[in-house]
Amino acid sequence: MAKKEHVSETPATQFLRKHGIAFSEHPYTYEEHGGTAVSARELGVDEHHVVKTLVMQDEAAKPLIVLMHGDRKVSTKNLARQIGCKSVEPCKPEVANRHSGYLVGGTSPFGTRKAMPVYVEESILALDKIYINGGRRGFLVGIDPAILPRVLPAKPVNCALED
Numbered sequence: 061m062a063k064k065e066h067v068s069e070t071p072a073t074q075f076l077r078k079h080g081i082a083f084s085e086h087p088y089t090y091e092e093h094g095g096t097a098v099s100a101r102e103l104g105v106d107e108h109h110v111v112k113t114l115v116m117q118d119e120a121a122k123p124l125i126v127l128m129h130g131d132r133k134v135s136t137k138n139l140a141r142q143i144g145c146k147s148v149e150p151c152k153p154e155v156a157n158r159h160s161g162y163l164v165g166g167t168s169p170f171g172t173r174k175a176m177p178v179y180v181e182e183s184i185l186a187l188d189k190i191y192i193n194g195g196r197r198g199f200l201v202g203i204d205p206a207i208l209p210r211v212l213p214a215k216p217v218n219c220a221l222e223d
Contacts (some may be wrong), residue, residue: 070099070195071161076203081209083201086191089090090198093183096130099200103151103191109183110200111192113167115156117196118145123159124175127192127208132220135148139219168199169212182206214218 088102100107104136110130117123118140128134140148150156153164161173169192171179184190185205194201208214 072168078171081207083203086200086202088198100130105191109187109190113169113192113193115151115160116148116169116218117151119147121154123176125176125178127169127184129181130222135221139217143216162195164198166193166195168193168195169219178212178214179217180214182218185216
């Protein structure tokens, strides 16, 4: 019975399976406000390969998703300029939860409640493997980032700031 721990299905894992995307499951002990530093430490991976899913909104309060390296911040000015908006800001947690259908800390870009434009920091696409939220706090999935533009469809942007 020494079977690998299986995490129950989430909308994100259902989405990945439906699209035939290979992924590995990586549960870890979630810490409130621990962020990607905790998940990277718990999984023994480089925080640069842990990708955070951020729900943001433009000046008209239209939601969008930004995928960013765990060890970087988003330059909202650069992002707004690149996507043709006046401004971009993070959504309040309760608003982000409503748009995505996930709790903040467990937000996945896959299987969101609402279809939203997705923007991915371009350098993420050059990595061989990324760890991204699987739809629950304390649960990441390992995937090939090359699938992001195909299945989300995520548009590459350059808006990373050193953390």
